Amino acid sequence: MKLLSVAVALALGALPALALADNGRYIVKFTEGHGQAGAAALHAAGANVVLELAPQNAVAARIPDHALPGLQHNPNIEYIEEDAIREPMALWSDRTRTSPNANETVPYGIQMVQADLVTSTNEGAKKICIIDSGYSDQHVDLKDGVTHATTSGAGTWNKDSCGHGSHVAGTISATAGNNTGVVGVIPGVQLYIVKVFGDDNLVDGGNCAWTYSSNLVSALNLCTAAGANITSMSLGGSVKSRTEDNAFASAYKNGVLNVAAAGNAGNKTTSYPAGYASVISVAAVDANETVASFSQQNRDVELAAPGVGVLSTVPWTDTDTLSYSGGGASGGHVEFSGRTAGLSAPMVDGAQCTAAGAWSGKVVLCQRGTNSFLEKVNNVTAGGGLAAVIYNNVTSDATCGDFLGTLGDGNSSPTPAISVSCDEGAAAVAKAGNAGTVVSLFNANSSGYEAWDGTSMATPHVSGVAALVWSCFPTLKNTDIRTALTNTARNLGAAGRDVAYGYGVVQAAAAVTSLGTSSFCSVSSSSKY
Amino acid sequence: MRVATFLLGCLALSLAAANPADDFLVAHVCGRVVKDVSSLESAAAGCAEAIDVTMRGVLKTGVMAIGAETTGVTITAGGATWELELDERQSETAASRAGKPVTIEGSLRYRRGVEVKRRAIVKVRRITP
Numbered sequence: 001m002k003l004l005s006v007a008v009a010l011a012l013g014a015l016p017a018l019a020l021a022d023n024g025r026y027i028v029k030f031t032e033g034h035g036q037a038g039a040a041a042l043h044a045a046g047a048n049v050v051l052e053l054a055p056q057n058a059v060a061a062r063i064p065d066h067a068l069p070g071l072q073h074n075p076n077i078e079y080i081e082e083d084a085i086r087e088p089m090a091l092w093s094d095r096t097r098t099s100p101n102a103n104e105t106v107p108y109g110i111q112m113v114q115a116d117l118v119t120s121t122n123e124g125a126k127k128i129c130i131i132d133s134g135y136s137d138q139h140v141d142l143k144d145g146v147t148h149a150t151t152s153g154a155g156t157w158n159k160d161s162c163g164h165g166s167h168v169a170g171t172i173s174a175t176a177g178n179n180t181g182v183v184g185v186i187p188g189v190q191l192y193i194v195k196v197f198g199d200d201n202l203v204d205g206g207n208c209a210w211t212y213s214s215n216l217v218s219a220l221n222l223c224t225a226a227g228a229n230i231t232s233m234s235l236g237g238s239v240k241s242r243t244e245d246n247a248f249a250s251a252y253k254n255g256v257l258n259v260a261a262a263g264n265a266g267n268k269t270t271s272y273p274a275g276y277a278s279v280i281s282v283a284a285v286d287a288n289e290t291v292a293s294f295s296q297q298n299r300d301v302e303l304a305a306p307g308v309g310v311l312s313t314v315p316w317t318d319t320d321t322l323s324y325s326g327g328g329a330s331g332g333h334v335e336f337s338g339r340t341a342g343l344s345a346p347m348v349d350g351a352q353c354t355a356a357g358a359w360s361g362k363v364v365l366c367q368r369g370t371n372s373f374l375e376k377v378n379n380v381t382a383g384g385g386l387a388a389v390i391y392n393n394v395t396s397d398a399t400c401g402d403f404l405g406t407l408g409d410g411n412s413s414p415t416p417a418i419s420v421s422c423d424e425g426a427a428a429v430a431k432a433g434n435a436g437t438v439v440s441l442f443n444a445n446s447s448g449y450e451a452w453d454g455t456s457m458a459t460p461h462v463s464g465v466a467a468l469v470w471s472c473f474p475t476l477k478n479t480d481i482r483t484a485l486t487n488t489a490r491n492l493g494a495a496g497r498d499v500a501y502g503y504g505v506v507q508a509a510a511a512v513t514s515l516g517t518s519s520f521c522s523v524s525s526s527s528k529y
Numbered sequence: 530m531r532v533a534t535f536l537l538g539c540l541a542l543s544l545a546a547a548n549p550a551d552d553f554l555v556a557h558v559c560g561r562v563v564k565d566v567s568s569l570e571s572a573a574a575g576c577a578e579a580i581d582v583t584m585r586g587v588l589k590t591g592v593m594a595i596g597a598e599t600t601g602v603t604i605t606a607g608g609a610t611w612e613l614e615l616d617e618r619q620s621e622t623a624a625s626r627a628g629k630p631v632t633i634e635g636s637l638r639y640r641r642g643v644e645v646k647r648r649a650i651v652k653v654r655r656i657t658p
Binding site: 132133162164196197207208209210211212213214215216234235236237238239241244261262263264265271272274294296408409410411452453454455456 | 570571573574575589590591592593594595596597598599600601602603610639641642643644645646647
């Protein structure tokens with residue numbers, strides 16, 4: 001929201017200051033009995049009425065900035081106020097586990113799929129084969145003792161170069177009750193890891209590259225040979241393969257339940273293996289249970305699960321902080337900027353850092369907006385600044401929190417830059433002149449947690465729920481579990497199955513209940529966490 | 530909670546092992562001719578125009594990626610691997626040339642994926658053995 005300009009404020013005289021709405025949209029309340037005259041005044045001022053609120057004797061209208069002062073003085077108008085944007089509140093959010101493990105987070109997805117309502121004494125009954133980029137067995141929240149294999153050329157199973165496989169594994173089975181990190185859908189499940197992506201090189205922004213259809217078939221063979229009951233595949237490609245189709249059909253016929261990501265292209269195309277009849281295709285929804293914009297929509301989509309902002313385990317920590325006497329901020333690394341283990345210097349208010357200032361040897365506080373992050377950081381460097389702290393200014397964000405900043409592909413800067421929230425930025429600006437210490441440090445091979453987006457993140461929710469439900473009825477067939485999951489999914493979108501959500505969001509408790517009484521499981525109406 | 534979209538390394542720089550002697554890359558970037566991938570990366574960052582490329586290398590089909598973020602067909606040329614966007618007829622040609630060298634002419638663009646940080650995709654105009 002822009003602040004009213006000085007000129008307009010003066011013109012308003014004694015009237016209360018009205019902030020200019022970002023979208024130029026206001027609610028105009030007419031003086032009683034003067035609605036018509038008020039509407040005529042709006043029209044004459046070039047306003048565009050977008051909604052009539054007859055019971056309130058008011059309208060919503062888009063009003064040019066310059067017309068506001070005059071309209072506020074018009075006797076036919078009682079008041080004008082900003083037509084504030086109302087955004088949906090998240091239905092689900094991460095929450096801290098209740099005692100005795102108060103430092104452990106229950107990701108919203110665990111609750112959305114009802115994994116917290118089912119207690120199984122038989123969690124280790126089934127084995128999930130994760131075909132991905134590997135598994136970080138040094139992570140404190142990922143268990144030891146998993147079995148594993150690696151396909152040709154993919155490196156070492158426990159070196160997860162991009163963290164993708166470890167993030168997926170955390171959603172499935174992050175340890176519960178260790179008073180740290182997160183909990184998974186079914187912590188006690190057996191895992192079998194097959195690495196098909198990655199080069200073992202765990203660095204900041206490490207890559208996962210590609211694999212081939214033949215490698216996937218090979219991975220599937222390894223899974224089935226290891227006795228896996230479920231394959232979890234947060235991967236895919238656009239080209240259908242007869243060999244692959246036959247391999248998955250055969251595995252399915254032999255009792256394996258296959259689960260794969262619908263894909264992130266945001267269109268109606270089909271990805272494979274998700275598109276094969278023997279594979280459950282999983283769409284992604286956000287914390288409002290709305291399908292993610294990137295989630296592919298097609299007739300193969302069978303189930304939906306949380307896939308936006310999913311908090312889980314990664315094999316690194318990324319620490320980005322500003323500290324100073326009496327305060328501090330914790331934010332994110334501005335991609336492609338420099339790193340520092342700790343750099344202390346006087347802080348200076350650089351406003352929006354639209355031009356280089358006299359910032360030699362300073363930590364420069366830059367407000368977001370007007371110019372690019374690259375320009376801000378380059379200006380800080382040109383002005384002699386040692387580090388840039390870019391703070392948010394987007395007040396329409398619910399939290400105005402820290403944000404994902406980047407210098408842009410192909411660009412880089414040796415100057416460290418971190419992003420922090422509006423409040424943290426304002427607090428730091430108030431302390432300008434004092435010493436501030438910036439840390440921006442990437443630590444490989446450590447235990448971190450990040451929230452990621454993707455149908456890749458939705459897939460392990462379904463794999464985990466399938467294993468949880470199956471653990472309650474271990475003698476059932478894969479087809480029985482698949483039917484239970486689809487029959488009890490919480491329907492979203494169009495009634496019945498649709499291309500966006502399939503049958504809906506997978507529901508562990510409902511599926512268990514639908515299958516009758518289990519000697520291994522209990523279902524509760526309240527969270528076990 | 531800090532929400533971080535999953536970022537991965539540049540796929541174009543990976544899987545560069547297959548590099549037959551006759552492979553090459555020629556790119557026209559805002560009036561500049563570039564013949565190696567590292568120069569292309571930096572030149573492309575400052576160029577808003579379409580990047581015309583000609584490259585020769587080994588074609589691969591049936592490609593898989595995390596989150597299914599791939600066109601499914603790649604060429605390894607000039608020390609990097611590039612995704613290829615093909616029409617139906619070109620796809621048939623590609624299927625018959627899988628694992629063999631081809632020459633590609635087309636337009637290169639870099640795109641950020643949801644889970645893949647950066648994708649280098651060539652929209653193919655012409656594909657020849």
